[in-house]
Amino acid sequence: MPYRLDGHSQPDLPQSHYLDNRIYTDPVVFETEKKTILTDSWRFVCHASELQKAFDYRLVRVAGHELVLIKGEDETIRAFYNTCAHRGARLLRQPAGNLEGGRMTCFYHLWSFDNRGRCLTVSQPSGYKDSSVRRESTGLKEVRLDSVFDLVFVCLDDEAGSLRDFLGDSLIEAMRVPFGSASLEVFHLHRSEIQCNWKLFVETNCEGYHELLHLLNRNTAVSQQEYRSRQWRMHENGHLSFDPAKISYDKLDYAERAEGLLPGMEPNGHAVVNLFPDVMLNCRSTVIRIDSLIPVSPGKTILECRGLGVAGDSQSVRDMRIDHHNEVWGPTGVNLAEDIWAVQTQMQNMKEGSSRFSVIAREEEGPMSDGSLRNFYAEWSRITNLQPHHVEV
Numbered sequence: 001m002p003y004r005l006d007g008h009s010q011p012d013l014p015q016s017h018y019l020d021n022r023i024y025t026d027p028v029v030f031e032t033e034k035k036t037i038l039t040d041s042w043r044f045v046c047h048a049s050e051l052q053k054a055f056d057y058r059l060v061r062v063a064g065h066e067l068v069l070i071k072g073e074d075e076t077i078r079a080f081y082n083t084c085a086h087r088g089a090r091l092l093r094q095p096a097g098n099l100e101g102g103r104m105t106c107f108y109h110l111w112s113f114d115n116r117g118r119c120l121t122v123s124q125p126s127g128y129k130d131s132s133v134r135r136e137s138t139g140l141k142e143v144r145l146d147s148v149f150d151l152v153f154v155c156l157d158d159e160a161g162s163l164r165d166f167l168g169d170s171l172i173e174a175m176r177v178p179f180g181s182a183s184l185e186v187f188h189l190h191r192s193e194i195q196c197n198w199k200l201f202v203e204t205n206c207e208g209y210h211e212l213l214h215l216l217n218r219n220t221a222v223s224q225q226e227y228r229s230r231q232w233r234m235h236e237n238g239h240l241s242f243d244p245a246k247i248s249y250d251k252l253d254y255a256e257r258a259e260g261l262l263p264g265m266e267p268n269g270h271a272v273v274n275l276f277p278d279v280m281l282n283c284r285s286t287v288i289r290i291d292s293l294i295p296v297s298p299g300k301t302i303l304e305c306r307g308l309g310v311a312g313d314s315q316s317v318r319d320m321r322i323d324h325h326n327e328v329w330g331p332t333g334v335n336l337a338e339d340i341w342a343v344q345t346q347m348q349n350m351k352e353g354s355s356r357f358s359v360i361a362r363e364e365e366g367p368m369s370d371g372s373l374r375n376f377y378a379e380w381s382r383i384t385n386l387q388p389h390h391v392e393v
């Protein structure tokens, strides 16, 4: 006799409580996301500490476009398409560095541009004397850039609202500890290419039910009385925060996080904020992890993980933060590897059609409710105009 819930038949649930797994695999869905959510939203690209000196630059990728972020001599970070105004060659080719003299020279016909995108030289300009091409009216296409608490965002849509409107007052307040309380600095960045749709990784970062996967969380959080009162808070525009709580590191053989606390954080405190669509800010008392995603194709995503401490940390405090970071996160930490393992197995089964529907039907109060996932998909649907429970193919 067929089961009512078998991953293949349409679940007998309200439409908001299950997902058509083709939202993860269908190329048309992915292209729609690229043209909507991934282009119109403000997307986190780096922390301001990653561009320290004048003319420091780094290349970032947003909705398939490569952008260059450059810090000017006026301390302002600007973003441009990494595309020459002449005939579209790739302007900068190293992932990060410092521009000598603040000048970018295209390798193809040697046009050059300054750190504000203004054209400095057009090679052999006499050839243009009978056309309207003039150095003074030539430059790089700038992209909107803004930051909150040194988190740097860009938006490809010139018509979208401001970053502050996108994040909203209540979420900015939830980010204040620790992001608004100290001058922070990135000490770790790694990228992983994960074989899954970007939304599967978002989901693992914004639901508490899967904490059962992690031995660390089972022992230090889920089994503790206080854990049950943690709630996901929904903010406008699809953002989320997870109530701060204390983690019982003593239940496993992990060092307590009682010294070198980030400003405003409690000993052994834990706080999470999720920025729609694909960024997680995760703080464990002494150290911060920022996850952000670069969706490449329906089944491939680049995950960027940053570790942050306080700018000017002494060597011993920084070493402690790095230890705390790497114990749980980092490429050799336990939790990140477990999450990637889980989402890649989901993707493999969804790709083959071995799993057609997913259930997001938990209604309880507390951290294991699926309300956070339903909130994500309500916003996803509002922006893409697609139905998460049914994909037209």
Ligand code: FES
Residues within 6 Å of the ligand: 084, 085, 086, 087, 088, 089, 106, 107, 108, 109, 110, 111
């Ligand atoms: S494409 Fe850059 S100078 Fe020609």
Ligand SMILES: [Fe+2]
Residues within 6 Å of the ligand: 204, 210, 214, 335, 339
């Ligand atoms: Fe996890």
